Amino acid sequence: MRDPHPVTGQPFPSPVPPGTGWPGDPATGRTPVARTPQQVVRLAASAPDTAELDARVSVCRACPRLVAWRESVATTGRRASFADQPYWGRPGPGFGDPDAEVLLVGLAPAANGTNRTGRMFTGDRSGDWLYAALHRAGYASQPQSWASGDGLQLTGIRIVAAVRCAPPDNKPSTQEKATCSAWLDRDVSLAAPRLRAVLALGSIGWDAALGSARRLGWEVPRPKPRFGHGAEAVLTTPEGRPVRLVGSYHVSQQNTFTGKLTEAMLDAVIARLA
Numbered sequence: 001m002r003d004p005h006p007v008t009g010q011p012f013p014s015p016v017p018p019g020t021g022w023p024g025d026p027a028t029g030r031t032p033v034a035r036t037p038q039q040v041v042r043l044a045a046s047a048p049d050t051a052e053l054d055a056r057v058s059v060c061r062a063c064p065r066l067v068a069w070r071e072s073v074a075t076t077g078r079r080a081s082f083a084d085q086p087y088w089g090r091p092g093p094g095f096g097d098p099d100a101e102v103l104l105v106g107l108a109p110a111a112n113g114t115n116r117t118g119r120m121f122t123g124d125r126s127g128d129w130l131y132a133a134l135h136r137a138g139y140a141s142q143p144q145s146w147a148s149g150d151g152l153q154l155t156g157i158r159i160v161a162a163v164r165c166a167p168p169d170n171k172p173s174t175q176e177k178a179t180c181s182a183w184l185d186r187d188v189s190l191a192a193p194r195l196r197a198v199l200a201l202g203s204i205g206w207d208a209a210l211g212s213a214r215r216l217g218w219e220v221p222r223p224k225p226r227f228g229h230g231a232e233a234v235l236t237t238p239e240g241r242p243v244r245l246v247g248s249y250h251v252s253q254q255n256t257f258t259g260k261l262t263e264a265m266l267d268a269v270i271a272r273l274a
């Protein structure tokens with residue numbers, strides 16, 4: 001069964017096969033597929049740039065539980081309001097400026113957000129909050145992010161995540177986080193020469209960023225810096241360059257609906273990335 005893309009109208013099956021015309025699809029039918037944790041490590045480390053890294057991430061199948069979950073949501077588990085839309089059903093590749101000086105590290109794609117639209121924080125309330133804030137700060141070309149192909153562009157920031165597949169109950173396992181960390185490590189190492197700051201959303205994003213820094217041989221303060229909204233730590237690359245790690249409560253509805261995270265609080269942490 002094929003459903004029309006909400007922007008282009010082109011019909012797609014779900015999950016979307018790589019290289020078939022989905023707006024922003026970084027992969028082709030020839031992009032190598034990681035099927036084991038070892039293959040993730042090898043394909044991540046050998047990705048020459050963010051374009052190829054994004055392509056390889058977007059076809060990864062190394063975590064059987066998450067592959068089964070993301071594809072079942074894309075086929076039989078769609079939210080009723082999106083039942084007539086195609087679902088990406090693949091990992092969420094990095095999105096944004098390949099020459100960014102700031103990385104944003106999220107938790108994982110949402111089942112009916114990124115897992116449907118194929119773009120980070122796109123098509124759900126979390127994205128509405130995040131991109132509105134990034135637009136206010138000058139990083140995003142528009143405040144809305146509703147579908148791949150909607151014209152949104154980022155300047156100076158690239159969005160990645162600790163885990164790239166939508167997990168059941170938003171809870172990836174320890175093993176899944178460990179397997180996916182090789183993709184994040186490569187994102188951080190490709191960004192490192194110009195990286196100025198990392199914004200970590202939630203404690204999982206915070207721990208993932210610290211873990212990458214350690215594995216890449218960066219100097220990380222001891223004891224381990226504690227996560228909190230507005231928490232800050234300075235990480236130092238092997239070349240001696242300082243990178244500021246800033247923590248923020250996640251933009252999940254759980255936080256934004258309850259007022260735990262307000263627009264002013266999010267704007268304040270984003271301002272500290274400059």
Ligand code: SF4
Nearest residue numbers: 060062063091165180
């Ligand atoms: S969570 Fe990461 S490592 Fe696991 S299948 Fe998805 S992209 Fe691959």
